Amino acid sequence: MLRFIKRHPISVILALILHIGIGVLITHEWQDSTESNKIAAQGEEESAVHQNRQNNQFVKIEPLKTFAVDSALVKQQIERIQAVESAKKREQVELAAKTDKERQRLKELKLRQKEEQAKAEQATKRTAEQILKTEAERKKTEAERKKTEEAKRLASLEKEKADSERAKAEKAKKASLLAEKERQLANEKTALAQKQRQVEEDRKKALVLEIARKDKENKALAIEAEKAKATQAQATAAAALQRQLDEESAAQRATQKRQQLLSLRQTYISSISAKVKDxxxxxxxxxxxxxxxxxxxxxxxxxxxxxxxxxxxxxxxxxxxxxxxxxxxxxxxxxxxxxxxxxxxxxxxxxxx
Amino acid sequence: MTSVNFKFVTFFQHTAQIRRLLLLSITAFSMSLFTVSAMAELTIEISEGYDNAIPIAIVPFGYEVQSTMTPVSSKTVASSQSPEDLAKIIAADLRRSGRFNPLSNAQLPAFPTDVDALDYEQWRALDLDNLLMGKIIDEGNGFYQIEMRFMDVLRKNQVIGKRWNHIPKSNLRQIAHQMSDLIYQELTGVRGAFNTQISYVTLRKIEGKRHYTLEVADSDGFNPQPILKSNQPIMSPSWSPDGKKLAYVSFENGRSQIFIQSLDGKYRENVAQFKGINGAPAWSPDGTKLAMTLSKDGSADIYVMELKTGNLQQLTRKYSIETEAAWAENGQSLFFNSDRRGQPQVFQVFLETGEINRVTYDGNYNANPEISPDGRYLSMVHSNSGFHIGLLDLYTNEFRVLTDTFLDESPTFSPNGEMILYAMNRNGEGQLAVVAIDGKTSQTLKVKDGEVREPAWGPYLSH
Incomplete structure (x- = not known):
């Protein structure tokens, strides 16, 4: 929009003036209509009063009403319109002047803007130069640094290369060794597998033997267990018998001891009694x-x-x-x-x- | 109490028969009266003690002089200055009872006079149960304060604590006997009879003449006081129940007569001077009557005289000899001896009914009955062969011979009934002896230069 205004300032101003003019005209017209509306309303009120009166009292035939146009009033109206016209003209003149002024101001503003732009461009140029300068310097140092880095990199590359070659050699060596080892391992594996197979077979054989033996053993154990069970049963019975006997004899012993203690207690008390008697x-x-x-x-x-x-x-x-x-x-x-x-x-x- | 007839016979003859035959002739025999100036103390010998006499410590009493300047503080003075050795008197009393064995002073480990100074363990080690200690405090002017503490060594406490104030020197021995009584009562449950008096008759022969003296002394033979002196026989003293008078038989008028005399000598009365024998007076327990033997109607019989009126009640009427009456403790009957069955035996006569029962059956001779103060025991002169003191338990009818001395006569009970004092003959001389009623201890009392007979143990003194 602004760019449009900047590009077509005259047409814009003209359009603006036109719009303003239309606006003024419309405003004036609207004010007149409101004035006449007011008068009409007053007349209606009066007639309504009359009507009420008539309604209340009796119907009276009104004489025909006529409006007398006052020439002074017309004159006044014309003068007022003329004043408005002149004011409009004045306003237009003032507006034209204002527009001129504005145009002038805009021109100056444009000039000032141009100047400032020139100045700014100059300043930008200077800073750009400065920047370029420092950039050149930075680049210089950078280049130097890169150079040394490159040298370093090259050296390291050289080294890497040598290393990789050495590594390659080593790898090859290792690979051969590994291959050898793998071969050995494979040999061993086969030997082992063979051995394992052998062992497995042996184990299986042994297991069979073992199972047979265990079976035999289990059978023997079962017999043994059976025997043991019988013996244990016997032993338990004997122990129970013994326990019973023990308990009986313990009870007997306890009774005996109790009796012994009782008699000893009697002796004890008697000994005290005897000493007191003595x-x-x-x-x-x-x-x-x-x-x-x-x-x-x-x-x-x-x-x-x-x-x-x-x-x-x-x-x-x-x-x-x-x-x-x-x-x-x-x-x-x-x-x-x-x-x-x-x-x-x-x-x-x-x-x- | 002994009868006139029997008593005199025993002086010369030793059999009952002869004594009885000589009865009348002796009553007619007279002697001249004269005064004996010297008073000899009775000495007591303990001839037999209990096997199980209890050891007891009687510690010499402390002696203190109460200072007149500071009456509160008192000074301990060596006990040798003590006016009387109270511990010695008490120890002798307890030893004489036969139940105690007081330690000698040399055996005592210490001489405490106060509870604070008493180490119980020290005394217990001597196998002692009890200990007596105390003090004599000289109040001045010949009066003393006496303090006693009787201690239980086993239970470690004081059993008796007592103090006497303002005691004249002459009464110190009496206080000692009172202490003996308290101890005796505490330990035996029986009232002690140490603080009592005895009466007896001494006979001295000086230049061929006989000198009779009726004396009263403390129970331990000390403080002998002459009541009557005569060159004619004095016999059968009997104490009034209040202990203030004696009734006795005196031949001073040429024949036996009964007199009553106060101990202080202010009162003397001839109460029985009937024809014939007037003998064997015995005071009734209530002190209003006097039983006696009279032969005014021919034969000797038992009479009771009302002392106020002089009225006589005749209790026996036999040709046989009835004599030596003794009152039952309740005053309702009398025990006496009679030969109505040939030989003297003890009988009992009831005052109310005049009923007479024989009491003794053991032995061929039982005379001179005496009843213990509790009425349970009857003591007598008993003979089967020789004359001894016998004791009959009237509750159980158990009879025992208590003595083994020679020619025993005149038994008399101590007021607590524990001991019997009697007369006996040793080496031809009359002596007194004491025996416990259980027969377990005995002792002899004798005078230095004469014979002593006719003992009578007085009642409890009234203080």
């Missing part, structure tokens, strides 16, 4: 029927920690009880049990001196 003495005259239970608390070393005189009969006097208690203390240390497990911390026995 140590019994009193200046008091004691009834021969006096009797009490002595409840002695002792330490494992037989030292007496407490003595309680309980369950006395009616013959047991205070002196009897005192003397009994003293006899216990006098019996320290109390006799040790014949078996350690028989030790009792609290011992109670009937006491009758």
């Amino acid at each position: 140590n019994w003495r009193t200046p008091a005259r004691i009834s021969p029927e006096a009797q009490c239970d002595l409840r002695i608390t002792q330490t494992p070393t037989g030292n007496v920690t407490s003595v309680r005189i309980v369950n006395c009969n009616s013959h047991a006097s205070k002196q009897f009880k005192d003397a009994a208690e003293k006899a216990v203390y006098r019996s320290e240390p109390l006799p040790a049990p014949p078996v350690k497990e028989l030790f009792e911390r609290v011992i109670t026995f009937e006491f009758k001196p």
Whole structure:
């Protein structure tokens, strides 16, 4: 669009002026019609009022209405149109002037643009030159670098070539060796295969033999197992019998031991009772029927920690009880049990001196 | 208590028959009265002790003088300055009972006077059960404070703790006997009879003349006090139940008469001066009556006199000799001896009904009955051959001979019934002896220069 405007500035301006003119005309026409519409509306209102009045009161025959055209008003209207015409002309003149001015400005702008463009081109040229210069320098160094690199590359290529040749030679050598090896390997493989075949055959033979042997063995084992089973059954029965016997004898032994311990316990308590009796003495005259239970608390070393005189009969006097208690203390240390497990911390026995 | 007739006979003859024949002639025999100035203490010999006497430690009492300046602190003074060796008195008491064996001072490992100073193990090692220790504190002005601690060595505690204040020197021995009593009671369950008195009659022959003295002494023979002195026989002392008076037979008026005399000598009364024999007085347990032997109606019979009125109740009416009455402990009957069956045996007469039962059957001679304070035992002079003290258990009728001494007579029970004091004859001289009723211990009491007879053990002292 801009390019179009730049290319055809006069035609554009003319078109613009034409459009503006048309626009002005249209605007003016639209304003007039709105004015007349307003008046028409007023007249209608008045008639409506009249109609209402008539409707409300009575029908009155209206006299014919006439419009008197005011010459002043027409004049005014003409003047106003003329003013508008002149204003339009003025506007056109102003627009033409403006267009000229604009054209002038555009020309100048174009000139300035050209100048600036020239300047810019110059500057671009300079920078391009500069760039070229540096580029040349860079290229120079690059070329040098490439040269050395090329030299290097060539050297390495040379080397590679030599290497590859050497490698080739080696490869060939290796290949021959490999071939030799492969040959050997193939030989070996065949030998091995043969051997394996042999071994396999041997194994098969052995396996057959083994199976036969195993079979035989299994049979023997089965017999053996059968035999063992029988023996085991016998043994189990014997063991059970033995166990039963053992249990019986253990129970018997336990009973015996229990009885033994019981009798030992009796002996133990009797030995304590006897020692207390030995140590019994009193200046008091004691009834021969006096009797009490002595409840002695002792330490494992037989030292007496407490003595309680309980369950006395009616013959047991205070002196009897005192003397009994003293006899216990006098019996320290109390006799040790014949078996350690028989030790009792609290011992109670009937006491009758 | 012994009867006049039997007692005098035993001085000269040793058979009951002769004694009985000589009865009347002796009562007519008179002697002149005279005073014996010297009082000899009885010495006691323990002839037999228990086999199983209990060892006991009686530690010498500490002696302290209470300073008048600082009454709180007191100074310990060597016990040799102590006014009385209380430990010695107590040890002797306990030894005499036969049930204890007090250690000698040399055997004691220490002399503690206070609980703090007591090492129980040290004493237990001596096989001891008990230990007594204490202090005499001199309050000044001849008065003392006494403290006792009786310890249980086995159970490690104090059994008895007691203190006496303001005791005059003359009473210190009595306090010691009280301590013995407490210990004895604690250990035997029986009240001790150490703090009691005995009465007896001593006979000294000076220049061919006989000197009789009725004496009262402590149970251990110490503190002898003369009650009556006479050159005529004094016999059969009997204690009033309150321990303040004695009834006895005195020949001072030329024949046997019964007197009652207070121990302090302020009171003396001739209560029986009937024709014939007035003998063998015995105080009733309630102290209101006196049983006696009177022969005012011909033969010797048992009478009971109401002391207030002097009224007599005759309990026996036989031609035979009935004498030596002893009261049952309940005061409702009397035991006496009678030869109504030929030989003297003990009978019992009931005051209410006059019913008479024979009590003794063992042996051919049982006389001079005495009843134990609990009424269970009857002691007597028993003879099958020789005269010994016999004991009959009235509950079980079990009879035992307790003594093996010679010519025993006049048994008398200690107030606790544990011992019997009696008279016997050794080397031709009268001595006293004590035997336990179980017969397990005995001892003799004798005076230095004379004979001692007619013992009677007094009641408990009232304090």
